Amino acid sequence: MRSVFREDHEMFRDQARRFVEREIEPHLEQWEKDGIVPKELWLKAGQAGLLCCCVPEEYGGPGGDYGHSAVMIEELARVNATAVGFTTHSEIVANYIVAYGTEEQKQQWLPGMVSGEIIGVLGLSEPGIGSDLRSMSTTIKRDGDHYVINGQKTFITNGGNADLVVTGGKLDSKDKHLSLVCVETSRAGFAKGKLLEKIGLKGQDTSELFFDDVRVPVDHRLGEENKGASYLFHQLAWERLIIAIRAAQCIESMLEETIQYVKDRKVFGKTVFDFQNTKFKLAEGKAQASMLRAFVDDCLKKVMAGELSPEEAAMAKLVGAEMQGKLLDEFLQLHGGYGFMSEYRVSRAWVDARVARIYGGTSEIMKEIISRKL
Ligand SMILES: Cc1cc2nc3c(=O)[nH]c(=O)nc-3n(C[C@H](O)[C@H](O)[C@H](O)COP(=O)(O)OP(=O)(O)OC[C@H]3O[C@@H](n4cnc5c(N)ncnc54)[C@H](O)[C@@H]3O)c2cc1C
Known part of the structure; x- marks a missing residue:
């Protein structure tokens, strides 16, 4: 254990x-x-x-x-x-x-x-911004005891099935500060776009969301006005650790599957596992996966104690997502042509893993965060 x-x-x-x-x-x-x-x-x-x-x-x-x-x-x-x-x-x-x-x-x-x-979704990214959330153009204007929301969100996970959106915007379009509101998708003026076609995560109903004069009572605001960015900042460390946890687990599972596959598959009269190249690739994978697991578990202990720093979470996400991409590519290679067939889990894991370097903050943004404290 x-x-x-x-x-x-x-x-x-x-x-x-x-x-x-x-x-x-x-x-x-x-x-x-x-x-x-x-x-x-x-x-x-x-x-x-x-x-x-x-x-x-x-x-x-x-x-x-x-x-x-x-x-x-x-x-x-x-x-x-x-x-x-x-x-x-x-x-x-x-x-x-x-x-x-x-x-x-x-x-x-x-x-x-x-x-x-x-079903809840977090709707922050817009067609014009993803990394730079402070430049959001969605507006949440006060009108008596209501807010009126206008804007468009994109790439929203669970968007197709969504019932409740936690979304962000500005009380005044010239404002620098963000505010968060909860919006039921049954509200007049709210619409879901089509499900977005993607290279991976194909079963995920990622979609666009549209707000056209959507009115919600003022008591739908989450937290205080203009404090949205600090709430996002607080939650992001955990959100990034989630991606690292997923990467660590995915690598371990695919390593196991690959070991099984190469031990069964025969080429030139011996198993693929018998080639030194295969053993070395898998040994490297095992060593790297073990290092990642140790760091991610340490971050998990810290988040459970309320002590995880943004830099540590960024390191876990950066290294986890990059390692996942690199190792799954090698595991797929060891499957030969079968690794390219959708029927084999490694092929789907490889393509699905690509987004880990992009969402939740790109690898470049993770490097920015880490470098600020150097
Ligand atoms: C499948 C999927 C699901 C998603 N789910 C959600 C969701 O549920 N909710 C949500 O709100 N968003 C979601 N997103 C959006 C995701 O968080 C953004 O795509 C991500 O933050 C990157 O933003 P962007 O796509 O606008 O890229 P951009 O910000 O336009 O970045 C383009 C390139 O510029 C680089 N770049 C940007 N800034 C810098 C910098 N300062 N220094 C160096 N390089 C930089 C980036 O690293 C990237 O390589 C999802 C995205 C995908 C693909």
């Missing part, structure tokens, strides 16, 4: 793994064809107590901690279920509401998010 986890985390892992193997893994191929995961899956996951790990019991949640979140992220990554957007919903959007929501907001949305009836 890894020292970062307690016994209750490992018991939760058994439960999560059984669910993933029964309800998710057999359907991934179909969901990739559909470009979306059915809403029923969310309800089943809610019933099984697998959504919103950190939501306190008083709002219907399991009252867990980041350790439970990490277990769920790892179990999804183990089978490369990247299409299933539980993590954004459970470990990001719900956490924003827990951290900054009023009592009424928590009562209003968290129980439905825990049960899977309300």
Whole structure:
């Protein structure tokens, strides 16, 4: 057992793994064809107590901690279920509401998010900006006891299934400060764009969101006016660690699969594993994966203790995502032509992993963050 986890985390892992193997893994191929995961899956996951790990019991949640979140992220990554957007919903959007929501907001949305009836998304990126979030052009103008929202968001994970959007914008277009609001997708003036076609994460309903004079009561604001950027900054360390946790797990799972494959596959009268090149590639992979795991687990301990710094999270995300890209490419190579076939998990993991270097802040932005403290 890894020292970062307690016994209750490992018991939760058994439960999560059984669910993933029964309800998710057999359907991934179909969901990739559909470009979306059915809403029923969310309800089943809610019933099984697998959504919103950190939501306190008083709002219907399991009252867990980041350790439970990490277990769920790892179990999804183990089978490369990247299409299933539980993590954004459970470990990001719900956490924003827990951290900054009023009592009424928590009562209003968290129980439905825990049960899977309300699917949450974080809608920040716009067609004109992604890395530079402070340059957002969405406006959230005050009109009496309402806000009126205008703008467009893009690349939004779970956008197709979305019921509740935590979005950001400016109270005044000339403003530098961001504010966050919660918007139900049933509001007049709100529209979802088409599901975006992507090279990977094909089962993920990533989409555009449009706000055209969408009115929400002032009490839908999350936290204080103009404090949005500092909220984002606070949450980003954990969000980046999520990507590193996923990378570490994906590398380990694909390493195992590759070892199995090369030991079975015969070429020139011996197994592919018997070639020194294969053993060396796998040995390098094993060594690097072990180093990554040690650092990521250390970051996980720190986030659980409230001590993870933005630089450490950026290092974990940078190294994890880059390592994932490099190693999966080598694992795919060891599969020969079969590695290029969609039927083999390594091919899908390789293409899905490409986005890890882009979303949650690109590798270049991670280097910027790390270099600021040099
Ligand atoms: C599949 C997918 C899911 C996503 N899900 C969500 C979501 O749920 N919610 C959401 O809000 N967003 C989401 N995003 C958006 C994602 O966070 C952005 O794509 C990402 O932050 C990069 O922004 P951008 O695409 O605008 O690239 P840009 O910011 O335009 O960057 C272009 C290039 O310039 C480089 N660059 C930018 N600034 C610097 C700098 N200072 N120094 C050096 N190089 C720099 C970048 O590294 C990159 O190589 C998602 C994206 C994808 C692809």
